[in-house]
Amino acid sequence: MSTKTSAKPAWAVIMWRELSAHVSSPVAYIVTGLFLIFSGFLFFSTFFLINRAELRSFFSLLPILFAFFIPALTMRLFAEERRSGTIETLFTMPVSPFDATLGKFLAAFGFSVLLLVPTLCYAITAAFLGDLDPGPVIGGYLGELLLAAGYSAVGIYASAVTKNQIVAFFIAFSLCALLTLVDKFLIILPAPVVGLLQFFSAGYHFDSIARGIVDSRDILYFISLTMLFLWMTVNATDERRAA
């Protein structure tokens, strides 16, 4: 019987494994590259027309870009384990569904941060060309991180309920797109319903943070969204065991 030296908790070991698998996989670079091409094109195509040193057009596009790109990064996380059967080797080691979920979530959050780091160039470019107001930029990046956390949790949940990566992608993309756009279709609805739906819209809360106004309600919204989907993921992984 070996002695447990327990250097690192299981979730940390899982997180590092996922991160190193990510940086050594060509898919990661393709997805990151595509993200930069899209976001760069959409940003710069209006940046010089509007002729103002601000990132508003970039931030306004970001939720829908994330709704597409984050599911592409997270779809593999649990679905691939189910398809290849490695989920059996994983969960017969001393790993709880919570460890696996947390480790994979933190890794997915790491993937999205890697996606965002190159976009700092846009801020630097804008700061060079004009007088950039730092408030909305800092708010925007904070909002991006919160949004990335929320969508990563959604993506992991979708990946945990199927063994097909493509299905996982479309479930996550649909959920994220719905969360992003639900407040954009509200013109036809009566006011009280609008308020309620706005409250559930990630896009609405993101816009509010990206304006540079950091409201605890918006932060709380993203934290709750993340927690809810992580909790659902833990349950989904556990339920499969009983099934």
Added chain:
Amino acid sequence: MIEVEKVTKYYGSFLAVDELSFSIRKGEIVGLLGPNGAGKTTTMRMVTGFLCPTAGSIRIDGTEIEVDPKSVKHKIGYLPESAPLYGDMITEDYLRYVAGIQGVSADRVAPTARTCGLVEVMHKNVNELSRGYRQRVGLAHALLHDPQILILDEPTSGLDPNQIIEVRSLIKEIGRTKTVVISTHILSEVEMLCDRVIIVSKGKIVADSPTAELRGRFGHKAQLKVQVGGCSYEEFASAVVALGGIAGCVRETGEEGLAAATISVETASDVRPKVFKLVKDSGWTLYELSLHQNSLEDVFRSLTIGGNDA
């Protein structure tokens, strides 16, 4: 060490394991035997805590899995069927990752790799390894944290004969100090490795006894194959039955012009000399006279016939 009590598992409405009970003592090597679909893998998945039983309880070293899943899982080394591993990692990184999760020092990686004969593939991608090496990486995965219990699901399936021999001798070596449960449908493997056999069929235990005893219990009958020239089957059969000590005589299709028969006898009384004398005295010619001991194979067939793919 392992106590399984009235464990039942349903997949939807399909009954995979039906009130299975057995207990395995420390240091035993037990073979779990059964046709495909008999519930071997399901049983192992429940013992390792991967699946929850629908009913019943499983205790490992006195602790129920659900009470403390992490410490129970740490006591078990498990090699699932077909060794599912992360293909995108190199062998050494994979074993280091397993050491990290099990909370044992990474210093264990090198000696375990040596034991399992992995030294020359440590820097290869797991995906590029041959079936035999993958299986050995799986074995290293199971052994890395030096568990008390080793559970191996079809450890030799898909290997070539040389690899089978290597893996078997490795298991035999490991079995000296650990409690081992092996599932297989290869009977010679059980005879070679296991002290005890549990035969399951359709989710139920149909036999549970020491390997030697099991064969003794069912192996007291033997078959004698005979081919004789110079007489008809009927002539031969009536003469043989007249010898006494014969349980039955069945006609076989033999070579052209020969009378062929399978004679069932009790092993205790060897009738071969009598049959030979009969043939010689009658002036016939003996072409074949061979004794077939009832093997574990026959025991297995008689116990599991009607199983999904027996």
